[in-house]
Amino acid sequence: MKRLLAVITILSVLFLGVNMTYAQETQSDTAKADTAKVDTAAQQVTVHNKEDVKEQQVAKTEVGIHQQLRTKFIEGGPGFMGVILLTFILGLAIALERILYLIFSSINTKKFIAKIEQALEDGGIEAAKEVARNTRGPVASIYYQGLSRYDKGIDVVEKSIMTYGSVQTGLLERGLTWISLFIAIAPMLGFMGTVIGMIEAFDAIEKAGDISAGLVAHGIKVALITTVSGLIVAITLQIFFNYISAKIDSLVTDMEDASVALIDMLVKYSEKH
DSSP: OHHHHHHHHHHHHHHHHHHHHHHHHHHHHHHHHHHHHHHHHHHHHHHHHHHHHHHHHHHHHHHHHHHHHHHHHHHTOHHHHHHHHHHHHHHHHHHHHHHHHHHHHOOOHHHHHHHHHHHHHHHHHHHHHHHHHTSOSHHHHHHHHHHHTGGGOHHHHHHHHHHHHHHHHHHHTTTHHHHHHHHHHHHHHHHHHHHHHHHHHHHHHHHHTSOOHHHHHHHHHHHHHHHHHHHHHHHHHHHHHHHHHHHHHHHHHHHHHHHHHHHHHHHHHHHHO
16 A cells, blocks of 8 residues: 555656646747747838838939939029920930831741742732731832732832832831931030030129139039030930931841842742743
8 A cells, every 4th residue: 555655656746747847848938939929020020121211212212313303404404404305305206106117117027928929829919919918017018019010020020129119218217317316406405505504604703803613613513414414315316316227227128138039939920820
């Protein structure tokens, strides 16, 4: 009996010890989890605060740039700065219109020639004309004009292609003279503003009877602002002009290659028929 009581006592002590150890470990794990949650929450708050700060800085920068541009525009004088801005708007509008026109005028010339050749084999001249009529772009227009004059002979077709190719080239280059004009005018307007700003500076010196930085600062600022604005407009429009010119050269090359291919196709077609 005494041994049984001793065993029960020992087991009770061991059970209590295990429970106390488990409780301590559980409390420790809970404390660690709570600490981790607190750290995570603190990190998230910190990240959100940093993001808010960045957004505020970006907003301030955007507002600052807009405000600076407006301030410089006013300081440059509404007269010349307004004319320079109008030049930029008109030149940019024409450039964008030309770019869109050239993009819609571009086609896959190899696929188009293959369709024309297949149409000639399957349905003759009328089928080929239908394919050219339903295809956009200067190459298709040249093909339609050439196919329409097939019954008058290959020589007439060749002359028609050359003539209509020149017409299509003129349509592609329409508006480039205005862009060139604005490219030339913009820096001239800027330099004119420079001259007027320097005249204002010397007028201020003459009225004051003395030379000081404060007297000439305004005139020089106006001169520099108008010059920079004119150069920015000219450089921007020049980039668009060069891109448009390169695109036109590519289309003209495609027109010439396609014209040669059309003559060859018509010669082979006439030999078979």
